Amino acid sequence: MLTTKMNPRVFWGASAIAGALLLLALIAPSTSDLIFGAAQAWVIDTFGWFYVAVVAGFLLFVTVLAVGPTGRLKLGPDDAEPDFPYVSWLAMLFAAGMGIGLMYFAVAEPVQHYIAPPEAAPGTIDAAREAMVITYTHWGVHAWAIYAVVGLSLAYFAHRKGLPLTMRSGLYPLLGKRINGPIGDAVDIFAICGTLFGIATSLGLGVAQITSGLNYVAGVPNTVTVQVGLIVVVMGAATISVLTGVDKGVRRLSELNLILAVCLMLFVLAVGPTLFLLRAYVQNFGLYLDHFFVRTFTLYAYEPRAWMADWTLFYWAWWIAWSPFVGMFIARISRGRTVREFVIGVLLVPTAFTFLWMTVFGNSAMGLDLGIAGGAISDAVQADLSTALFHFLEYLPGTAITSTLAVALVAVFFVTSADSGSLVIDTLASGGAEETPRWQRIYWCGLLGLTAALLLLAGGLGALQAATLVAALPFAVIMILLAFGLARQMDADLKGEAIETEAPPIRERLKRIFAPASRKDIARQIERQGAPALVEVRDALVEGGLENSRVEMDETGVWLVVEHANGRDFLYRIGARSRPLPALTALEAPEGRRALEWRMTAQTGDGTRARDVTGFTRAQIVADVLEHLQRWRLAA
Template sequence: MLTTKMNPRVFWGASLIIGLLLVFAVAAPEFSDRVFKTAQAWVIDTFSWFYVAAVAGFLGVVLFLALGPTGALKLGPDDSEPDFPYISWLAMLFAAGMGIGLMYFGVAEPIQHYINPPEVEPRSFEAAREAMVITFTHYGVHAWAIYAVVGLSLAFFAHRKGLPLTLRSGLSPLLGKRVNGPIGDAVDIFAIWGTAFGIATSLGFGVAQMNSGLSYLLGIPNTAWVQVILIAVVMAAATASMMSGVGKGVRRLSELNLILAILLMLFVLVIGPTGFLLKALVQNFGAYLDHFVTRTFTLYAYEPRAWMADWTLFYWAWWIAWSPFVGMFIARISRGRTVREFVLNVLLVPAGFTFLWMTVFGNTAISLDMGQAAGAISRAVTADLSTALFHFFEELPGTTFTSGLAVLLVAVFFVTSADSGALVIDTMASGGADDTPRWQRMYWCVMLGLIAALLLLAGGLGALQAATLVAALPFAVIMILLSIGLVRQMNADVAGRTIDTEAPPLSEQLKRILSPASRREILRQVDRTGVPALEGVRAGLEAEGLDAALTREDDGLVLTASVGEGGRGFHYRLTARPRPRPALTALDAPEGRRAMEWRLMAHSADVARPRDVTGFTQDQLVSDVLDHLQRWRMA
């Protein structure tokens, strides 16, 4: 019999909705395409103001949280350390968020804005400058602010508050216990099917570009069936990577991704017009800053034009639709980071790399199209976006090498998006569990490949892409609720950590230094916060079918549990312990005669040294127990 750790309502509910939409798109591709694209056009036209205002608001919220007092909060217990090295963490951020898009649109988008700009003369120097500002806007901090809202909410409530790593957890400050009912199920189901179709449509773009590259290099036919075979091959690699887990397969592939991308970009930078590109990068960034506020709020209200719906509003909806996937993934890999570190790195580092990438490929393409290519690149972009990159490489030395490296890079991006996407969906469908059975992870990986393959064969890729964008509207509302819950809970954490009485914060800090806690005060904390926190964990372990007990001791209490293979014993002990008060001057009494202060210390099976948890709230103690239980199981 198969073991399972799923939430049945979410797992099978999402599977049913995915199946129904897939049948509709495959059985009647032309009709479904019309229905979904009509709905998409109506949503974007009617709610364009809402999308623009919401995205600006998301950017404001995450900056407010990062730069204010909440920025010092840890995404985990206060003593937690990051799970991944900094460079590995950045590599995974980059690979999950923008991968295939950089390859597919790195040449195509700047060229498209250059030949069809919204405001200036096409194919002019003004059009070239405007093309880069627009591209930077679409791939810059606005996109990553959308991801950061979802990722920060998930990471904060999961790693710090000990709640499941699911979207519903972020709504707990607003809904309370109701978040575990039908409303929470609906939110998670909605996020799963939106994520599944968003990833599947992007994978469809990826295999189209891979097929174009292989056709260019090896003469392989550029057909739907070849692309289906490519999907099968790459999804097999994605399944193997996913089975090895985030710490091995996904991390290593993300690092390989980043290395290959940098090599390809450096090659184009060195072989291309290097001096011009470096100057263009600086000028592009300056123009981006100069137009930042204007582009943030542009809607062409006084002179309506279809360009806005086709580009900026399309991108805002697409990033919102992708945010459950990217947000969940970056939350999962960001435990131990501070809020400030999370937000600033998520906003600035991938966006900065993207600006460099788009300058190197976009400005080189525009420069070549104006000169030696004589319009060949823009004609290729107009004819078939998937071939644009390879026509671009024809204008540079080492065409075969660069085209081959590009195909490899697309394949690795494909694998990374697929395996991380399947892990994210499986986590949401399993109530936040990250140690699910293999068959569940494989199920979602196969599902993603099946969706992409069937849609390619039936011609329904555009219909499901439109459906995903329609789904972005209600999810934008969910994101607003996540933002409200996040701000409310983070501010409460800051207040709870520094304001325990009616005295001003400075007075409270002086009191703690000059009049440290007595034994009775620490034992009162054990009764007030320690007992309910550890009793909640004990009850949760027993609900999972594990043996657990909470025992009172003279100076505290201890939680014991038998977990994992062979029933290994885990313990978590809270103990009141004295220590000499710090000597404030050289005239203080020596340590042997110094007055004593009392602290609440936590001891757990995974580490030898005790930790000071004096003043921890109930939620913080629960998070600390879960954090060390996870470390102990992985040891």
């Protein structure tokens, strides 16, 4: 019998919706292509302005959070240290956020805008300048601001407030306990569906480019059958990676990704017009800043054109559809960082690298097309975007080696997107559980591959893009609510600070040093000491007339909630927290992961540091709760 750790309503609800859409694509591919296309046209025509407005609003929102007093708040207890080194953190941000897209569009997008710009004359110097400004806009801080809204909300409520790492947790300040009902289930289901179709789009782009590369390097036929076969192979590798978890498989592949990408970029920079590319990098950035506000709000309302839907609006919808995946993933890896550090890291560092990447490949491609290529690169882009990178590499030394490296890089990006996405979806469907049975991770990894394969069969990349645009719309509304909830909670946390309680008894601390507790040990303490203590306090509060007091329990712990008329509810949560043991420990971790030490922690809703209460008796926990209740009552 299979063991499970899931929220059944979310798990099977999302599976049913995805299954229904995939069944339609399988039974009637031409009909599903028409349906997806009609839905895309309606969304763009009706809500294009909405996408542009909310993306601008998200960028303003996270910027204000970073530069204001909220920037000093930490994503976790006040003494928390980051879980991953800075370079590893940035590598995972980069690989999960935009990997396949950077490979696919590095040459194709600048050249496409160069030969068919929205405003400038095609094939001119002005068109080249405009091409890079547009490319920077699509791949710059706007995209990462979308990710930052979701990631910051999830990280804040999960790591600092002690709520489950699920999308619904960010709505707690707005909905309270109702997040555990149908509304919360619907939010998580939307997030899973958006993630499925968003990642499926990227996988579709990736497999198209891999087959084009294999066709160029080894003469492998570039057919849909080959593409589906590649999806099966690469998803098999992603399954192996996802079973090893974030700390090993995903992290190591992300670091490998970054190394390979930097090597390829430095090679092109070195053998190409190096000084010109460096000058272009600086000038492109200046042009980007000069056109920043115009491009942010451009809708071509006075001179409508299809270009807007094909490019900018597609990108904004793509990033929004990806935001549950990338936001959840960066939230999971960002514990211990401040809000300011998070926003600066997420917005600026990957953007700077992306700009350099696009300059090296885009400006080199346009220069070659004007020179020795004689328009061949432009012709390749117009014929098939997925072949653009390989036709570009033809005009550089070591074509066979660089093309092979490019294929390998796309494949690794493919794996990192799939394994990271599977972990995120599994977390959403499991109520925020950090560890889940193997079969659940395999299930979601397989469903991702099946989604990409069937949508390719249904209508190619057009169907994938249309599904992404449609899936992004409801989640954009959810993101607005997440922003309001995050702002409300941060404001409440800044207005009151609680005093920390003393550390656990010395005997308990010594015991944990020499015999670290397992997760089962802590779960047993919560069941025998923590939960009864909170129930005892709740019963006393109800007897005293505070009937709006309750105790709730989920997979992550148990919490006491006392509602207040002014909205500043009292929250006392007892849960289990882990941290990696030193590498020299003799303890072995399950599934090859790093060994963990588990502790029972208590945290109040004011966002102060989680207190270690491992080994506390029931009476000690009751006393701690009463002490914090008194402080909350005086502050309220």
